[in-house]
Amino acid sequence: xxxxxxxxxxxxxxxxxxxxxxxxxxxxxxxxxxxxxxxxxxxxxxxxxxxxxxxxxxxxxxxxxxxxxxxxxxxxxxxxxxxxxxxxxxxxxxxxxxxxxxxxxxxxxxxxxxxxxxxxxxxxxxxxxxxxxxxxxxxxxxx
Numbered sequence: 422x423x424x425x426x427x428x429x430x431x432x433x434x435x436x437x438x439x440x441x442x443x444x445x446x447x448x449x450x451x452x453x454x455x456x457x458x459x460x461x462x463x464x465x466x467x468x469x470x471x472x473x474x475x476x477x478x479x480x481x482x483x484x485x486x487x488x489x490x491x492x493x494x495x496x497x498x499x500x501x502x503x504x505x506x507x508x509x510x511x512x513x514x515x516x517x518x519x520x521x522x523x524x525x526x527x528x529x530x531x532x533x534x535x536x537x538x539x540x541x542x543x544x545x546x547x548x549x550x551x552x553x554x555x556x557x558x559x560x561x562x563x564x
Contacts, residue, residue, distance in 0.1 A: 495536035
């Protein structure tokens with residue numbers, strides 16, 4: 422199978438430690454983190470993705486806000502430049518150890534975090550990056 426992620430979730434997955442908007446959202450994300458850790462491929466999509474799924478029925482669903490779409494554009498540009506490959510909708514990425522190491526190094530030094538500006542989770546993610554990504558749930562498993 423393939424995990425469908427919007428571009429800014431390529432950044433969010435780097436610091437996910439099991440906290441989220443709701444219990445249902447968090448439980449879903451934990452399952453997705455396990456799939457990513459097992460090396461399941463990522464298909465980058467436009468708009469709501471597998472992580473957004475529990476939020477789609479909500480009245481004030483922020484997944485469709487212009488600010489989130491702008492975050493996706495900035496993330497796809499930054500990740501694409503880092504990886505030297507397209508990272509927008511349609512891109513396929515394998516989240517192996519090298520990918521996660523490169524992404525976390527760039528996230529930690531701030532070079533791919535323009536998309537994180539004005540995100541309510543940014544302070545938490547900054548703390549996680551500052552701790553050396555201690556406790557994150559998306560980790561490449563030895564195979």
